[in-house]
Amino acid sequence: MSALLSHLGAGLPILAAPMAGGPSTPDLVVAAARAGGLGFLAAGYKSPDLLATQIQAVRAAGVPFGVNVFAPNPVPVDPAAYRAYAAEVRREADPYGLTLPADPIEDDDHWADKLDLLVTDPVPWVSFTFGLPGSAAVTALRDAGTTVLQTVTTADEARAAADAGVDALIVQAPAAGGHSATLTPATPPPPPPVTLPDLIAQVRQAVGGLPIIGAGGIATAADVAATLRAGAEAVMVGTVLLRTHESGASEPHKNALTDPAFDGTVVTRAFTGRPARALRNHFTDRYDAVAPPGYPALHHLTSPLRKAATAAGDTRLIHLWAGTGHRHARPEPTSETLTRLAAAL
The missing domain is CATH 3.20.20.70 (Aldolase class I)
Known part of the structure; x- marks a missing residue:
């Protein structure tokens, strides 16, 4: 032992x-x-x-x-980059009637x-x-x-x-x-x-x-x-x-891990501003390339959207964390x- x-x-x-x-x-x-x-x-x-x-x-x-x-170990976000990213993500938040943080939250x-x-x-x-x-x-x-x-x-x-x-x-x-x-x-x-x-x-x-x-x-x-x-x-x-x-873990997350509709994992900072491995979905495809580094500001920015999407079972927008052996x-x-x-x- x-x-x-x-x-x-x-x-x-x-x-x-x-x-x-x-x-x-x-x-x-x-x-x-x-x-x-x-x-x-x-x-x-x-x-x-x-x-x-x-x-x-x-x-x-x-x-x-x-x-x-x-x-x-914070990664302070550039305020202009934060506002630009918030404007991009808002298109996903608007259908849920969400108000996302206008300014970076650093804690x-x-x-x-x-x-x-x-x-x-x-x-x-x-x-x-x-x-x-x-x-x-x-x-x-x-x-x-x-x-x-x-x-x-x-x-x-x-x-x-x-x-x-x-x-x-x-x-x-x-x-x-x-x-x-x-x-x-x-x-x-x-x-x-x-x-x-x-x-x-x-x-x-x-x-x-x-x-x-x-x-x-x-x-x-x-x-x-x-x-x-x-x-x-x-x-x-x-x-x-x-x-x-x-x-x-939420039921949508659990189900996605073995759902053949999800064809692999990617390392992305789109959800939180820190690199994280998740199942590839609409959010990672659409926003990874434009997401700035910035933790915890991006975590707080996308958190309301991720919670709403999870409650609705909308796996396009959920942070479906997963390792390669999912x-x-x-x-x-x-x-x-x-x-x-x-x-x-």
Whole structure:
């Protein structure tokens, strides 16, 4: 058993990834732990109060778990580019009677309050995505008894995370669904192509003995086995869990993952201003080329439209986050998905 997992009592080296915006429910996190693995709550886009409530719900189940936080790494949007993009997107919003934000909204997703919550009411694991938390934050969490992880997408990012003092790395390959964890989000997508095993090898060479969790495009038992052979102590899966019974993903999103009408995935910043992999649809086709970099401003701009489209089942306009293995997602209990993924271990 991995030393990284053993002190938590997690015997299955398969973790449920944090998926912000609804999919990572407390029920999914608990189900992953009861199947022998471990799950992460997604703090992103939640108020500190809601995050505290979800932490309490998982803690009451008596299982190990983690919390993922968006560390600030803003991409300020050019105001003129924002207004031009808002004018483009408005043609989709008008039929829904929506008023989109006229000016950019720049915030840090309650960073300080969430960090304070996790220091004063510690959880077993905390992972960071989008930015580096800084050595002071890492030290405060570690002093509170928390294992600290950082999501990285390159060897250079792994070195920076190691310098910040984290305990372990989540190495995310470009095949991952949803947002890339890149620390340079203004760089135009798509990311450089690299397989997860090759990326793990690059990171291991860069940072030596830091434990690694592999993520990105893992959808089969063979993917899991290959990632562990490459030197990861565990794997992290997200897209393959989106259709599970415990997932909080919307029904249109769940159905689209296996709908033959969707012919593949693309990396786009059209929805949020950060690169993210989604099922190709009308919105990605029409707006990716004209979307400026700008997070969180573009996230707040398109959020009302995405919510309205989801409620209406309008998959032309929904951010259908999906990794390259999305066809393997099944409508089954989380425990069955994790058991299936562990078949080759």
